[in-house]
Amino acid sequence: MLFDNHGRKINYLRLAVTDRCNLRCFYCMPENGIKYIDRNDLLTFEEMTRLITVFGDLGISKIRITGGEPFIRKGIMNFLEDISQLDTIEEINVTTNGSFTIDHIPHLEKMGIKSINLSLDSLDKQRFFDITRRDLFDDVMATYRALVRSKMKLKINMVVMEGRNIEDIYPMLELAKKDDVSIRFIEEMPFNGTKGQGNQSFWSMKQILAHIQKKYQFKKLIDPVSSTSINYQINGFEGSFGIIAAFTRTFCGSCNRIRLTPQGSMRTCLYSNGGINFRDILRSGATDGQLADHLKTLLNQRAKDGFEAEEKRHLNNPISESMATIGG
Ligand code: SAM
Ligand code: SF4
Numbered sequence: 001m002l003f004d005n006h007g008r009k010i011n012y013l014r015l016a017v018t019d020r021c022n023l024r025c026f027y028c029m030p031e032n033g034i035k036y037i038d039r040n041d042l043l044t045f046e047e048m049t050r051l052i053t054v055f056g057d058l059g060i061s062k063i064r065i066t067g068g069e070p071f072i073r074k075g076i077m078n079f080l081e082d083i084s085q086l087d088t089i090e091e092i093n094v095t096t097n098g099s100f101t102i103d104h105i106p107h108l109e110k111m112g113i114k115s116i117n118l119s120l121d122s123l124d125k126q127r128f129f130d131i132t133r134r135d136l137f138d139d140v141m142a143t144y145r146a147l148v149r150s151k152m153k154l155k156i157n158m159v160v161m162e163g164r165n166i167e168d169i170y171p172m173l174e175l176a177k178k179d180d181v182s183i184r185f186i187e188e189m190p191f192n193g194t195k196g197q198g199n200q201s202f203w204s205m206k207q208i209l210a211h212i213q214k215k216y217q218f219k220k221l222i223d224p225v226s227s228t229s230i231n232y233q234i235n236g237f238e239g240s241f242g243i244i245a246a247f248t249r250t251f252c253g254s255c256n257r258i259r260l261t262p263q264g265s266m267r268t269c270l271y272s273n274g275g276i277n278f279r280d281i282l283r284s285g286a287t288d289g290q291l292a293d294h295l296k297t298l299l300n301q302r303a304k305d306g307f308e309a310e311e312k313r314h315l316n317n318p319i320s321e322s323m324a325t326i327g328g
Contacts, residue, residue, distance in 0.1 A: 002059040002295070004268070004302040012226070012257040013060045015048060016327030017076060018068040019262045023097050024133040025121070027159055027201075028323045029193045031133055037325070043264045043279050045079040051260065051278055054291045056088030060258075066095040066327035068262065077107060084111040093117065095157070095328060098143035099136040105146050115153035117184075118144060121161075122168045123175075131164060148179045155182045157328075160208050161201035169211060176239030183239065184229050187247040189270075193322030205230070205245040212241070226256040246270075252305035258298075259327055266295070268302040269309035270326065275301075 002010040019042075024031045043051075052063065063083065070076055084092055094108070095117040108116070120140060122128040128137040147154045158165070158172055172183050185208045188201060212218070221231040221240060228251045229242030245251065252269075259267040264279025275298045281291065303309035 002299060004299040006302065006304050008253075008255060008302075009059075010256055010258060010299060011059055012062040012064070013052070013055060014064045014066055014257055014259045014327050015052075016066050016068060016260065016262050016325070017045075017048065017070050017079070018042065018073040019322070019325045020072050021067065021069040021097070021324050022072060022099055022134065023069070023136065025097075025119075025131055025159075026133070027131075027161065027188050027192050030322075034193065034322070037263050041263045041279070043260075043262065045075050045082075047264070047279060047282050048079065048260075049082050050282065051264075051291065052083055052089065053086060054288045055295060056086055057288075058292055058295065061088060062091040062093075063089055064093045064095060064327075068324045068327075069097050069099070070094060071096060071101055071104060077104060080108070080113070081111055084113070095119065096143075097132075098140040098147075099134075100139065102139070102143045102146050105143075105150050105152075109150050109152055113152055115155060116147055116150075117155045117157050118147060119157045120144065120172075121158050122165045123171045124168065127165055127168065131161075148181065153182075154180070155184055157184050157186055159186045159188050160203045161188055162203055163201055166203070166211070169208070170215060173212065173216065173234065173237075173241055176234065176237045176241060179239055181239040182229075182231070183241040184244055185241065186244045189246050189323070191321060191323040191326060193324070194320065202247060204248055205243045205250070208243050226254045227251070249306040252307075255305075258295075261325055261327070266298055267326065268298050269306055271306040271313070272303060272309035273313045 004010055019037050083089055091114045093115045094113055098118045121131045125137040129135055175181055176183055187205060216234045218232040218234045221233055223231050229244045231240055231242040233240040261274060265274030265277045267274055276294050281294060303312060
């Protein structure tokens with residue numbers, strides 16, 4: 001089993017398989033002028049599989065595939081098929097914008113993908129367009145309906161933003177009346193790929209909860225171990241909702257996750273700078289034992305929480321990257 005220098009068990013890897021995306025959610029990327037990572041600098045699927053195999057032997061048992069938009073990368077389905085067959089990996093989950101996920105659903109189900117997180121920030125076509133800058137609302141909603149019918153667990157990720165989608169909070173909750181879906185309201189973080197202009201439309205967890213309380217009665221659910229969301233259920237509803245305090249960072253004390261960026265940089269905290277680049281180490285011919293040692297070294301230097309991680313990077317490298325290069 002893997003532990004960090006604060007005694008937290010680490011068993012969860014979030015892997016961003018690409019930084020490319022067909023949407024331009026304003027809180028994640030600027031509309032124009034994005035410099036994508038050179039293709040040769042991306043980890044190949046073979047390299048990712050090797051890293052997952054080594055990390056799996058150390059204690060990583062849960063993987064989330066994210067991006068950029070994971071289904072944009074050619075070969076993603078074969079890669080998922082390969083890692084779904086590793087004995088050490090007990091759970092694979094995928095986060096997607098749903099714009100061209102629908103055709104893959106039967107295959108994802110068949111290979112045993114446990115859950116899909118669908119990003120959906122508005123149930124109004126115009127507001128969806130204003131946020132994502134792309135006219136793909138109908139495709140995403142078709143994916144939503146197909147996912148509700150599938151065997152995979154479905155969660156909706158909605159970033160809550162003043163002046164953007166506050167009026168969507170109640171309709172979004174109404175989805176959980178009949179559908180077995182978990183609606184997760186996320187605090188906006190400053191990772192929008194522009195320097196110093198992050199999360200001006202920020203709504204805190206407290207504000208979100210107070211807003212929901214004005215209309216609904218709900219009970220607290222027992223949160224899964226290391227959950228980032230605090231979860232609730234509205235009386236009589238089939239599904240549930242949760243709030244993720246991604247900016248106020250209330251969950252760092254039990255954080256079990258590490259992140260690998262599309263170019264192989266390992267982040268032991270969302271708010272940290274990239275630590276060691278595993279692509280470079282792999283390409284220099286490292287053995288499995290050396291890869292394992294590098295991961296252990298990083299975990300021995302892990303910040304105690306997102307505030308400490310951010311403080312450490314602040315002087316020479318304030319947050320300016322896009323979430324698409326980290327994976328969320
Ligand atoms: N493209 C896929 C998608 O949108 O689901 C996967 C990658 S996306 C970076 C992963 C998650 O990060 C999405 O749910 C998105 O809403 C969230 N995200 C992106 N930028 C964010 C920000 N600045 N603050 C909070 N969440 C953000
Ligand atoms: Fe693309 Fe996801 Fe970022 Fe939106 S949040 S721009 S869908 S990577």
